[in-house]
Amino acid sequence: MHELSIVMGIIEIAEEELKKAGKERVTLIELEIGSLSGVELEALDFAWEPAVRGTVLEQAERKIDYIEARAVCVDCNSSFKIEHIYDNCPVCGSYLKNIVKGKELRVKALEVV
Amino acid sequence: MCGTCGCGTDNISIRKPGEITELQHFVQITDHVHDHHHGHDHHHHESVHIDLEKNVLDKNQLEAERNRGYFEAKKILALNLVSSPGSGKTSILERTLKDLKDEINFYVIEGDQQTMNDANRIDALRIPVVQVNTGQGCHLESDMIYRAVKELNPVENSVLMIENVGNLVCPAMFDLGEDKRVVIVSITEGEDKPIKYPDMFHTSDICLINKIDLLPYLNFDLEKLKDYALRVNPNLKFFEVSATTGQGMDRWYDWLREEIGKKQNL
Numbered sequence: 001m002h003e004l005s006i007v008m009g010i011i012e013i014a015e016e017e018l019k020k021a022g023k024e025r026v027t028l029i030e031l032e033i034g035s036l037s038g039v040e041l042e043a044l045d046f047a048w049e050p051a052v053r054g055t056v057l058e059q060a061e062r063k064i065d066y067i068e069a070r071a072v073c074v075d076c077n078s079s080f081k082i083e084h085i086y087d088n089c090p091v092c093g094s095y096l097k098n099i100v101k102g103k104e105l106r107v108k109a110l111e112v113v
Numbered sequence: 114m115c116g117t118c119g120c121g122t123d124n125i126s127i128r129k130p131g132e133i134t135e136l137q138h139f140v141q142i143t144d145h146v147h148d149h150h151h152g153h154d155h156h157h158h159e160s161v162h163i164d165l166e167k168n169v170l171d172k173n174q175l176e177a178e179r180n181r182g183y184f185e186a187k188k189i190l191a192l193n194l195v196s197s198p199g200s201g202k203t204s205i206l207e208r209t210l211k212d213l214k215d216e217i218n219f220y221v222i223e224g225d226q227q228t229m230n231d232a233n234r235i236d237a238l239r240i241p242v243v244q245v246n247t248g249q250g251c252h253l254e255s256d257m258i259y260r261a262v263k264e265l266n267p268v269e270n271s272v273l274m275i276e277n278v279g280n281l282v283c284p285a286m287f288d289l290g291e292d293k294r295v296v297i298v299s300i301t302e303g304e305d306k307p308i309k310y311p312d313m314f315h316t317s318d319i320c321l322i323n324k325i326d327l328l329p330y331l332n333f334d335l336e337k338l339k340d341y342a343l344r345v346n347p348n349l350k351f352f353e354v355s356a357t358t359g360q361g362m363d364r365w366y367d368w369l370r371e372e373i374g375k376k377q378n379l
């Protein structure tokens with residue numbers, strides 16, 4: 001369950017930003033999570049509450065922008081939606097592609113007081 | 114384990130064989146950094162919006178780059194060995210170290226949640242080894258490697274083998290600063306492992322297919338496995354090996370020598 005380390009990383013980022021801003025706590029945290037980021041939303045949910053308890057994120061509302069993955073075919077240059085890393089190009093069938101979206105795992109924004 | 118959040122990051126220890134009961138050798142490698150706010154403040158504050166766009170894995174990535182710089186300076190070839198539990202990471206290491214230790218200076222970092230078992234197996238071959246116990250953590254991270262490498266203090270032009278925690282999911286996300294990632298899959302697992310756990314195959318450079326001594330007894334379709342793996346990662350290179358009989362190990366050794374050569378001529 002690496003989602004726990006992920007939440008710990010998010011808490012660290014929030015603590016750092018809070019300190020920089022000279023504020024007390026976080027009221028809102030916005031995350032960007034790609035469908036191929038390796039993070040399961042359910043597992044993240046499960047890890048979240050116990051991990052943020054007693055931290056600056058305890059009372060923060062959490063918003064998640066879920067980003068669907070897209071790839072560009074190396075052989076024919078088509079752009080297409082992918083559900084799995086191993087999906088091939090719907091136009092020419094090639095497995096060679098660049099994943100251009102869907103790997104995101106970011107703290108997009110915070111609201112602090 | 115932290116009573117407040119249950120995150121268990123303070124369970125991590127780094128130790129060498131023989132240091133088992135000496136507590137002072139347990140190096141805490143993840144400090145518990147939560148601030149415990151209690152909100153006794155009754156003033157009203159302005160709410161501030163901060164646009165960040167910060168990658169959650171930035172810290173691990175930075176530390177991975179630091180490791181990579183260290184390895185480059187000392188011309189150390191670092192390999193990250195990943196697989197499901199029991200695919201044969203330690204067995205492949207044991208055989209490789211035995212066969213090549215007169216020719217190559219090896220160092221080993223063993224990652225496991227709990228025991229010293231794997232480090233003891235390597236120690237029996239008189240190869241410098243450090244065990245990282247991750248406690249509840251299911252993968253190694255770059256700062257653990259940094260601290261373990263400090264303990265090992267490897268010489269120049271050596272090879273560092275990192276055996277990750279047996280787990281095909283979590284280690285995929287954490288760059289350790291390695292030169293190459295080696296995924297091991299054994300033929301007692303299903304042919305569809307690569308598409309069930311695509312991230313690991315996607316991020317690996319080579320794939321060792323282990324336990325091929327068992328081929329006559331199993332209904333395993335090697336080509337199907339490779340086909341699935343190539344869909345996930347069209348650049349993956351395969352080596353069919355048996356850690357038990359030594360079959361096929363020569364090709365893997367040749368690859369290793371080639372990579373050492375490349376690293377030393379950088």
Ligand SMILES: Nc1nc2c(ncn2[C@@H]2O[C@H](COP(=O)(O)OP(=O)(O)OP(=O)(O)O)[C@@H](O)[C@H]2O)c(=O)[nH]1
Nearest residue numbers: 197198199200201202203204279323324355356357
């Ligand atoms: N038949 C056969 N058995 C093997 C081979 N390689 C490993 N094994 C057996 O597989 C079992 C697991 O091997 P390990 O080397 O401990 O596997 P591991 O990947 O290090 O396991 P963890 O560290 O627990 O994840 C042991 O019983 C080995 O003897 C092989 O090539 N052929």
Ligand SMILES: [Mg+2]
Nearest residue numbers: 202203231276
């Ligand atoms: Mg092992």
Ligand SMILES: [Zn+2]
Nearest residue numbers: 073076089092
């Ligand atoms: Zn195409």
